[in-house]
Amino acid sequence: MSDIIRRDPRAEWIARNRLHPLHSSMQSSVTRWLSAAGVTRKNPHAVGFIGPNGIKRIDRSGAQQSSGSKRSSPTAEKQLPLHIVEQPAFHICVVPDMVGGRLSSHDKDLLGLAHKLAGTEGAVVAVVFAEHKENGFDTAGVDRILHFTDAVFDGYSPEQRVQALVRVENQLEPRHWLLPDSRNGGGELGRRLAASLSERPATRVWQVADEQSIGRAGAGQQDLHRPAPRLILASAECAEPISETRHQAQPMQLQDAINPSRSRIKDLGAVAVDPALIPMAEAEFILSGGNGVSDWSLFHQAAETLGATEGASRVAVDDGFMPRNRQVGATGTWVTARVYLAVGISGAIQHLQGIGACDKVIAVNMDANCDMVKRADLSVIGDSAAILQALIARIDAHRQGGIRDAA
Amino acid sequence: MQPSPMDTTALNVVALVSIGAHPTSGRPRRAEQDARAVELGLRLAGEAMQVVHAGDARQEALRGYLGMGIKQLHVLEQPAQADVLHALSDYLLDSDAQLILTGSQAETGEGSGMLPYLLAEQLGWPIVVGLAEVERIDHGIAHVLQALPRGQRRRLQVQMPFIASVDNAAPLARQSAFGPARRGELTVTAANVCPDQLFKEGQLQPARPRPKRLKVIKAKTGAERMKAATAKASGGGGQVLKDCSPTEGAEAIFKLLMDEGVLR
Numbered sequence: 001m002s003d004i005i006r007r008d009p010r011a012e013w014i015a016r017n018r019l020h021p022l023h024s025s026m027q028s029s030v031t032r033w034l035s036a037a038g039v040t041r042k043n044p045h046a047v048g049f050i051g052p053n054g055i056k057r058i059d060r061s062g063a064q065q066s067s068g069s070k071r072s073s074p075t076a077e078k079q080l081p082l083h084i085v086e087q088p089a090f091h092i093c094v095v096p097d098m099v100g101g102r103l104s105s106h107d108k109d110l111l112g113l114a115h116k117l118a119g120t121e122g123a124v125v126a127v128v129f130a131e132h133k134e135n136g137f138d139t140a141g142v143d144r145i146l147h148f149t150d151a152v153f154d155g156y157s158p159e160q161r162v163q164a165l166v167r168v169e170n171q172l173e174p175r176h177w178l179l180p181d182s183r184n185g186g187g188e189l190g191r192r193l194a195a196s197l198s199e200r201p202a203t204r205v206w207q208v209a210d211e212q213s214i215g216r217a218g219a220g221q222q223d224l225h226r227p228a229p230r231l232i233l234a235s236a237e238c239a240e241p242i243s244e245t246r247h248q249a250q251p252m253q254l255q256d257a258i259n260p261s262r263s264r265i266k267d268l269g270a271v272a273v274d275p276a277l278i279p280m281a282e283a284e285f286i287l288s289g290g291n292g293v294s295d296w297s298l299f300h301q302a303a304e305t306l307g308a309t310e311g312a313s314r315v316a317v318d319d320g321f322m323p324r325n326r327q328v329g330a331t332g333t334w335v336t337a338r339v340y341l342a343v344g345i346s347g348a349i350q351h352l353q354g355i356g357a358c359d360k361v362i363a364v365n366m367d368a369n370c371d372m373v374k375r376a377d378l379s380v381i382g383d384s385a386a387i388l389q390a391l392i393a394r395i396d397a398h399r400q401g402g403i404r405d406a407a
Numbered sequence: 408m409q410p411s412p413m414d415t416t417a418l419n420v421v422a423l424v425s426i427g428a429h430p431t432s433g434r435p436r437r438a439e440q441d442a443r444a445v446e447l448g449l450r451l452a453g454e455a456m457q458v459v460h461a462g463d464a465r466q467e468a469l470r471g472y473l474g475m476g477i478k479q480l481h482v483l484e485q486p487a488q489a490d491v492l493h494a495l496s497d498y499l500l501d502s503d504a505q506l507i508l509t510g511s512q513a514e515t516g517e518g519s520g521m522l523p524y525l526l527a528e529q530l531g532w533p534i535v536v537g538l539a540e541v542e543r544i545d546h547g548i549a550h551v552l553q554a555l556p557r558g559q560r561r562r563l564q565v566q567m568p569f570i571a572s573v574d575n576a577a578p579l580a581r582q583s584a585f586g587p588a589r590r591g592e593l594t595v596t597a598a599n600v601c602p603d604q605l606f607k608e609g610q611l612q613p614a615r616p617r618p619k620r621l622k623v624i625k626a627k628t629g630a631e632r633m634k635a636a637t638a639k640a641s642g643g644g645g646q647v648l649k650d651c652s653p654t655e656g657a658e659a660i661f662k663l664l665m666d667e668g669v670l671r
């Protein structure tokens with residue numbers, strides 16, 4: 001938006017005319033300005049707003065924006081300073097888990113640790129396999145990115161991935177390898193890499209400082225202190241994630257193409273598990289119903305079609321539509337689902353606490369102003385029954401189409 | 408799901424076991440995951456399975472495994488703080504094992520979980536991590552289920568012989584009975600001793616509680632700090648579909664679910 005000041009003579013006239021019906025709304029809401037004498041003046045009447053029951057409220061949290069007549073452009077997102085590594089003296093290689101194709105918070109912690117080890121001279125290289133959906137590599141602290149897109153790395157392919165990593169090792173000779181010690185693949189890949197490089201890794205590391213690493217040992221009753229080895233498998237929260245710099249995230253290529261040999265393990269694909277048997281705290285995809293669900297048999301049918309684990313708000317449980325062990329929230333289960341679909345749930349704070357760890361929240365609600373909609377990444381305003389029915393129909397159509405394609 | 412009936416009794420299964428530690432008292436016991444490995448072996452091969460421990464044969468906790476209904480437990484005599492890898496790989500090379508089961512990490516000592524990987528590397532066998540169930544074995548090819556986080560399962564096809572590590576998704580170990588534990592036999596053989604290099608440079612200390620991560624508020628002004636302290640769940644940013652037909656709404660939800668890959 002250009003910064004040319006545009007005057008609206010009519011608005012100015014209304015603002016001067018106290019008898020005009022629009023007068024109050026046209027009042028300039030400038031609450032503080034510099035007088036000609038250089039003194040700051042304040043208009044105490046202009047602060048605050050009239051609350052729902054006619055009482056004037058003052059919100060000092062800064063959330064309340066003055067609805068001035070001068071439309072301001074949405075503040076451009078602040079650009080973080082760019083961290084540039086021209087000629088890296090050495091490399092630190094990070095192999096993120098990329099759960100669901102995105103950097104997880106564990107991956108980001110690891111990138112933070114990598115930068116602690118890299119200082120200003122080294123470059124942090126992220127080695128990423130298969131397709132991903134991440135577009136925040138720069139702000140997460142990736143200086144260089146090595147992306148393997150070959151089809152052999154799709155699905156579960158640990159043996160091929162280790163071969164690729166060994167190639168990376170030969171070419172870059174990184175000072176450190178960092179992998180997340182997680183069950184999402186990082187722990188396994190890291191140990192396989194360690195075995196094939198004959199490096200003794202430090203595992204479950206939670207602190208690296210002054211060339212010393214500290215990791216949990218045994219069943220967690222002891223810590224192992226040792227000089228930081230080349231290969232580090234770190235647990236979550238091993239370091240603070242990058243938040244104050246932007247990085248180049250420059251694509252990199254290996255000099256020679258890789259042609260991994262045939263694997264002795266073949267991935268035959270995921271097995272359908274009964275979602276009702278998965279503990280709710282662990283479930284990946286939850287369909288949760290609240291007071292806004294009128295047709296519960298339709299809700300159960302939707303959960304079955306979606307293949308989602310069922311959850312509920314406290315009201316749905318108290319009213320006897322769902323068992324107590326399905327309650328999500330402060331007094332129920334704290335869930336960690338990657339996708340949480342909330343149908344007819346208003347988003348009381350006790351409920352929102354329970355879904356704090358969820359990644360994507362979808363809300364279906366009649367009320368566009370409720371707190372769940374504010375929390376959600378996608379909200380659909382409308383009647384829950386109609387939307388659930390349409391969703392079931394859409395998925396059935398998709399499945400049928402899929403079967404026809406396969407035939 | 409019931410495994411299809413199969414004849415795996417002829418299968419030569421070896422389970423590697425270690426001494427565990429009770430999580431609160433720290434007293435020696437049979438290790439939780441290793442016991443699950445033995446359980447899986449017992450289901451596959453019955454009493455014909457072999458159980459091997461590298462360490463001290465006088466450790467009473469070893470009888471916990473015998474109490475699961477095993478006649479004999481093989482001990483490769485090793486002093487404390489020795490690297491048992493070489494003793495085990497020598498032993499396994501001579502045995503005609505087709506499937507080696509281990510836990511995924513020991514409860515005492517370093518507990519790095521590297522042993523199955525290093526054994527696989529030395530023997531040149533494939534390794535399956537997080538084995539939950541062996542579905543069937545035909546013509547030297549095993550179809551197994553691998554446990555994934557969030558209760559998911561993946562079907563894999565592996566060439567025999569292979570190593571598999573089990574974690575807490577494997578079937579729960581049966582109880583250890585006192586009588587069989589007393590009657591069972593511990594056979595001890597001497598083995599090569601190779602000191603562990605690690606303890607030259609590293610040391611074990613009682614675990615320190617990890618520092619809690621603080622919510623760092625990078626606010627420059629008081630108002631921003633106040634806002635950060637009182638703000639509800641971050642609002643805005645989400646897409647809101649108002650006044651649309653249920654079909655359009657369903658389409659948008661469907662698209663997001665597909666993008667996230669949660670629909671199967």
Ligand SMILES: Cc1cc2nc3c(=O)[nH]c(=O)nc-3n(C[C@H](O)[C@H](O)[C@H](O)COP(=O)(O)OP(=O)(O)OC[C@H]3O[C@@H](n4cnc5c(N)ncnc54)[C@H](O)[C@@H]3O)c2cc1C
Binds near residue numbers: 351366
């Ligand atoms: C100490 C304490 C602990 C609590 N612990 C928990 C807890 O652990 N978990 C929990 O969930 N709650 C908890 N609560 C209760 C919580 O405060 C709320 O009362 C509860 O979460 C509200 O449930 P709801 O959203 O389903 O119902 P409501 O607040 O009644 O919301 C229903 C929503 O559905 C919408 N709706 C109505 N009809 C339709 C329709 N046809 N289609 C679509 N949308 C529709 C409405 O617009 C509304 O937004 C606790 C309360 C207290 C005091």
